[in-house]
Amino acid sequence: MTEFLNLQHVTSGYGETVILDDVSLQIAKGECVALIGRNGMGKTTLLSTLMGHVPCRAGTITLGSQDVTHWAPWRRSRARLGLVPQEREIFPSLTVEENLTVARRADGFTLEQVYEWFPRLAQRRGNKGNQLSGGEQQMLAIARAMMGGPELLLLDEPLEGLAPVIVDIVMQALARIREAQGLTMILVEQQVMAALAFAPRAVVLVRGRIVYDGPSEALREDRATLDRLIGVHS
Numbered sequence: 080m081t082e083f084l085n086l087q088h089v090t091s092g093y094g095e096t097v098i099l100d101d102v103s104l105q106i107a108k109g110e111c112v113a114l115i116g117r118n119g120m121g122k123t124t125l126l127s128t129l130m131g132h133v134p135c136r137a138g139t140i141t142l143g144s145q146d147v148t149h150w151a152p153w154r155r156s157r158a159r160l161g162l163v164p165q166e167r168e169i170f171p172s173l174t175v176e177e178n179l180t181v182a183r184r185a186d187g188f189t190l191e192q193v194y195e196w197f198p199r200l201a202q203r204r205g206n207k208g209n210q211l212s213g214g215e216q217q218m219l220a221i222a223r224a225m226m227g228g229p230e231l232l233l234l235d236e237p238l239e240g241l242a243p244v245i246v247d248i249v250m251q252a253l254a255r256i257r258e259a260q261g262l263t264m265i266l267v268e269q270q271v272m273a274a275l276a277f278a279p280r281a282v283v284l285v286r287g288r289i290v291y292d293g294p295s296e297a298l299r300e301d302r303a304t305l306d307r308l309i310g311v312h313s
């Protein structure tokens with residue numbers, strides 16, 4: 080496997096508190112990984128550590144051939160790390176199109192391209208951020224991240240609070256983006272079955288440590304392990 084992202088013995092946390100504890104993880108270019116676990120197990124902290132919003136206290140993070148362990152967040156974005164944050168963080172007083180164009184990079188994707196992935200956004204292009212439904216805001220958050228031309232896209236609970244029909248639209252768009260661009264993705268999601276169906280590989284965090292790293296399908300079929308590690312009953 081040619082590693083694209085390589086975490087070696089990464090430890091990070093907040094103040095005195097250690098959250099990620101000696102995490103080692105290698106992800107190849109084009110891979111899609113579901114990062115799952117119960118509430119508070121460190122999934123968002125892992126994404127924040129990758130983005131540089133939470134400092135890495137020990138260990139190393141390499142992206143491509145570059146050691147980014149101590150890089151500032153803006154430098155990591157420039158190195159093509161893209162984040163779709165849980166809070167979406169779209170600009171409420173800007174239109175859809177303005178939200179997208181402020182995030183545009185010369186070597187990122189075009190408006191036409193993201194509208195092709197999300198036709199609903201094309202229809203709403205003149206609407207302000209605060210006039211969008213939750214699903215449209217989520218589509219905009221993903222589309223905006225794509226305007227930056229990421230090679231590694233980190234998604235923090237993109238399905239949270241969405242109606243099932245919108246979940247399908249968002250997942251289909253993500254699948255199209257992945258296929259077309261060979262994008263590497265880490266998907267943090269509480270909708271575990273949807274995440275396991277989408278991503279071929281699953282990583283499970285329990286109290287800041289990786290306790291499972293393997294095929295999603297094996298985990299989907301092993302309800303006892305899923306229940307023990309994540310608490311999935313259905």
Ligand SMILES: Nc1ncnc2c1ncn2[C@@H]1O[C@H](COP(=O)(O)OP(=O)(O)OP(=O)(O)O)[C@@H](O)[C@H]1O
Pocket residue numbers: 093098116117118119120121122123124125269
């Ligand atoms: N800014 C912060 N300051 C202090 N502690 C924090 C901060 N953010 C998160 N934590 C703590 O870190 C631990 C891991 O939180 P994190 O948000 O990474 O978990 P998670 O797996 O993403 O959970 P969830 O599924 O609920 O979002 C939790 O105990 C949480 O309370």
